[in-house]
Amino acid sequence: MVYSKLYLNPNTNLLEQDPYAYELQDVEKPELFREIYPYTDVPKVAFNYRKVPANMPEDIFITDTTFRDGQQSRTPYTTDQMVEIYKMLNRLGGPKGMIRQTEFFVYSKKDRDALEKCMELDYRFPEITTWIRASKKDFELVKDLGVKETGVLMSASDYHIFNKMGLTRKQALDKYMGIAKECIEAGLRPRCHLEDITRADFYGFVIPFAGALRKLSDESGVPIKLRVCDTMGYGIPYSGVSLPRSISGIIYGLTHYAGFPSEMLEWHGHNDFYKGVVNAATAWMYGCSAVNCSLLGIGERTGNVPTEAMVMEYASLRGHFNGMDPKVITELADYIVNETGYDLPPMTPFVGRNFNLTRAGIHADGLLKDEEIYNIFDTEKILGRPAAVSVNNSSGIAGIACWINRRYHLNFDKAISKKHPVCEKIKVWVDKEYENGRITLISDDEMQAQVDMYRDELIASGIDIK
Numbered sequence: 295m296v297y298s299k300l301y302l303n304p305n306t307n308l309l310e311q312d313p314y315a316y317e318l319q320d321v322e323k324p325e326l327f328r329e330i331y332p333y334t335d336v337p338k339v340a341f342n343y344r345k346v347p348a349n350m351p352e353d354i355f356i357t358d359t360t361f362r363d364g365q366q367s368r369t370p371y372t373t374d375q376m377v378e379i380y381k382m383l384n385r386l387g388g389p390k391g392m393i394r395q396t397e398f399f400v401y402s403k404k405d406r407d408a409l410e411k412c413m414e415l416d417y418r419f420p421e422i423t424t425w426i427r428a429s430k431k432d433f434e435l436v437k438d439l440g441v442k443e444t445g446v447l448m449s450a451s452d453y454h455i456f457n458k459m460g461l462t463r464k465q466a467l468d469k470y471m472g473i474a475k476e477c478i479e480a481g482l483r484p485r486c487h488l489e490d491i492t493r494a495d496f497y498g499f500v501i502p503f504a505g506a507l508r509k510l511s512d513e514s515g516v517p518i519k520l521r522v523c524d525t526m527g528y529g530i531p532y533s534g535v536s537l538p539r540s541i542s543g544i545i546y547g548l549t550h551y552a553g554f555p556s557e558m559l560e561w562h563g564h565n566d567f568y569k570g571v572v573n574a575a576t577a578w579m580y581g582c583s584a585v586n587c588s589l590l591g592i593g594e595r596t597g598n599v600p601t602e603a604m605v606m607e608y609a610s611l612r613g614h615f616n617g618m619d620p621k622v623i624t625e626l627a628d629y630i631v632n633e634t635g636y637d638l639p640p641m642t643p644f645v646g647r648n649f650n651l652t653r654a655g656i657h658a659d660g661l662l663k664d665e666e667i668y669n670i671f672d673t674e675k676i677l678g679r680p681a682a683v684s685v686n687n688s689s690g691i692a693g694i695a696c697w698i699n700r701r702y703h704l705n706f707d708k709a710i711s712k713k714h715p716v717c718e719k720i721k722v723w724v725d726k727e728y729e730n731g732r733i734t735l736i737s738d739d740e741m742q743a744q745v746d747m748y749r750d751e752l753i754a755s756g757i758d759i760k
Contacts, residue, residue, distance in 0.1 A: 316505065316551060319498035320464040324452030327493060327538065337528060342536040346546035349581035350611075351556035356604050357586045358383060358396035359562070361408070362425050362445075363598055364588035365399065368636065375633060376408035377415075379589070382626050384417045386601075388617030391419030392608070393601070394584065397445055400424050400435045413440065423485065428473045436482070443483040445521060446473055450494035450503070463499050471506060478516045485519040487562070492528040496537045496547060504552035519558045520548060521586060524573060527566030527596065531576040541573050545580040560584035565596045574599045575607050589626055590638060590645060602627075602644045621678040644677060651682040652693075685736040687728040691721045697741055702759045710757050716748040 303310045330338050360383070361376055371379065380396065387393030398412075399405040413422055425445040426432035436444050448470040449455060455466045470486070477484040486507060494500050504520060511518040522544060530539045537543045545561075548554045561577035561584065563570050574585040591600035602623045609615050627645035630636050640648040650673045665672075665681055674680040680703075683689060683696040695712040704710060710717065723744060724736060745752070745759065752759050 316497050316501040318463060318467060318502040319495065320462055321452075321495075321498070324456035325495045325498070326452060330536075330539065331493060331528075337539075339530055339532070339539065340536040341532075341534050343534040344536075344543070345533050346542050346550075346580065348542075348579050349546070349549070349556070350579055351581060351583045353557065354578050354583050354585075354608065354611075355392050355394045356387070356601060356608070357394050357560060357584050358420055358588070358601065359586050359593070359598060360396065360589045360601070361405070362397045362399055363562075363593045366594050367597070368592055369634065370402075370404070371408075371634065373404050373408045373411065376405075377411050378629065378633075379626065380408075380412045380417075380420070381415070382622050382629065383420055383589075384415075385619055386605070386622040386626065387419050388615070388619055390617040391421075392605075392616055392618045393420045395423050395443070396420040397423045397425045400426070400439065406439070409439065409441075425487075428470055430473075430476070433473060433476055433480075437480040441482070443485055443519075444477060445485040445487050446470075446477065447489060448473075448486045448503075449489040450500055450523075451490035452495065452499075453493055454490055455499075467499075467503050467506065470503065471510065474507060474510060474518065478510075478514050483517055483519070485521055485560070487521040487523055489523045490525040491522055491544060492524045492526065492538050494538055496544065501547060501551050504548055504554060508553045517558060519560060520554055521560045521562050522548065522577070522582065524561070524563040527564035527569060527573075529563060529569060529573045531569065531572045541576040542580040545577055545582045549581045556581050556583040558583075560586055562586040563599050564594065565591065565598070570597070570599045571603045571607065574604060575611070578607075578611070590630060590636070590642070592636070600643075606644065620676050624678045649673075650679060651684055652689075685724060685741055687724070687732075691717050694720050694724070694741075698745060698757075698759070701738075701742070701745070704758065708758060710752070714752075714755065714757070716745075716752055716755075716757075719748065720744045 300309050300311055330340055360379060361371070365371060383393050383396060398409040400409065409422060422441055423443040423445060424436045424439065424441050426436055427447045449459070455461050455463055459466065461469070474484045474486065488500065491500060507518050528539055529541045531541050533542065545559065548559060549556065559582040561574055561582045563573045577585060585599060585604050587601040587604050588598035589601050591597040605618055605620055605623065623644060627638065631638050638646060640646045643649055650669055652668055669681040680700055682700055683693050685693050685697055692712045694717045695710050695714065698704065699709045727736070749759060
C-alpha cells in the first residue's frame with residue numbers, strides 16, 4: 295500500500311490523505327478465507343466494527359438480467375416471449391428509464407434474434423446490452439451487433455482465479471485488462487462483472503484491479519462500469535461487518551479507494567441466504583446507483599434480486615415511483631406464468647396468487663371492517679390486485695361475506711354483512727363439507743355456485759351481484 299499526498303477535500307474542506315494506492319498482491323497460494331468460509335459448516339459473519347458513511351446517490355435505478363441470469367435456471371424463453379417481456383419492461387420502467395438496461399446472451403440464434411427484434415423497437419429504455427466471457431472468441435460475437443455496452447465476466451476471487459482458471463492474480467488482471475482494452479478499441483463500453491467479490495481479497499486484488507480499470511477509463515475517455523457480483527449470496531448488510539462480506543465496505547472501497555463514481559457501480563446479488571433484497575438496498579444506501587435484478591427473482595440456484603421487489607424498495611426509499619408503472623408487475627407475472635408455464639410459488643410477495651389473500655376468519659373479519667388492517671397497502675390501486683380471501687374451515691362466516699364483497703366489488707354501504715342470511719346458509723354448507731372429511735380449500739367455482747343458488751334472495755335484499 296502506497297500513501298498518496300495530502301489534498302483538500304472540497305466536500306469536507308479538510309486535508310485528507312486518501313485515497314491510498316493499493317498495489318496488487320500476487321500471492322503464491324489462493325486466499326480462501328477458510329475461517330469465514332469453512333465449507334463444512336455455515337459461513338461465519340465476522341465483525342471488525344469499522345463503519346463507513348451512508349452515501350445514497352442522487353440517481354438510483356434498476357438494471358435487468360431476466361434474459362441472461364434469469365434464463366440460466368429455467369426453460370429458456372422463446373424469441374417472441376423475450377420481445378413481449380422487453381416491451382413490458384419498457385412500460386414498467388416508465389419514461390425516466392427506471393429500468394435502465396437489460397442484457398442478452400448472444401450464444402444462440404434465438405437470443406440473437408430476440409436482441410435484434412428488441413433493438414428494432416428503438417426504445418431508449420431499457421438499453422440493450424450483452425454479456426460475454428473474458429475471451430477473444432466471445433468478444434467477436436458482440437462487436438458487430440450494434441450494442442454500445444457489453445458485460446464481461448471478470449472473476450475476482452481466488453476460488454475462480456486459482457482453482458477454476460488456473461491463473462495467478464497478475465495473469466488474471468492482465469487478461470481482464472486486455473479484454474477491456476479490446477472492447478474500448480472496438481467502440482464498446484465495457485461493464486466488468488467482478489464475479490464472487492464477497493470471497494475476494496478486496497485490498498489485495500479487487501481494489502488494485504478496479505484502480506487499473508479506472509485509470510484506463512480516464513486515459514481512454516470511455517466510461518467503464520463495475521458490476522459488483524455477490525455470486526453466492528454471501529454479502530452481509532449489517533454495519534461493522536468485516537470484508538469481504540460487508541456490502542457497505544465493498545461499495546465504500548470502490549468509490550473511495552478505486553475512484554469509481556456511483557453511476558459506474560452496479561450491484562448484482564443472489565438470494566442463497568435470504569438477503570438478496572436487503573443487500574441490494576444496502577448497496578443503494580452506500581453509494582451504488584444500479585441494482586441488477588431479474589423478474590420474479592428467477593435466476594441461478596435460489597435466484598436473483600426480484601425486479602418487483604426493488605421497484606417497491608425504490609418507492610419506499612424515495613416516496614414515489616418516479617414514473618414507474620407498478621401495475622405492469624402484475625401483467626408481467628401473469629404473462630410469465632400463463633405463457634411459459636412457470637410455477638410461481640403462491641406466497642411470493644407482490645406477484646404470487648396468495649400474496650394478499652387471507653384464509654383466517656379473524657383476518658377476513660378485519661378486512662370487512664377496514665381493509666388496511668390486514669392488507670399491506672392498497673394492492674388494487676398499486677398493483678391491480680384487490681385483497682382477496684379464500685374459504686375453508688377456518689375462514690368463518692366473515693370469510694364468506696368478504697369473498698362475496700371482493701368477487702362483486704361491493705364496498706361501503708353496498709357491501710354484504712356477515713349477518714346476512716345467505717352468508718349463514720353458505721356457512722352451513724361449508725361446515726358440512728369439512729365435517730364429512732374434506733381437507734382442501736373451497737374453490738372459487740364452488741363459492742360462485744353457492745352464490746348463484748341464492749342470487750334472487752341476494753338481489754331482493756338489495757345486494758347488487760348482477
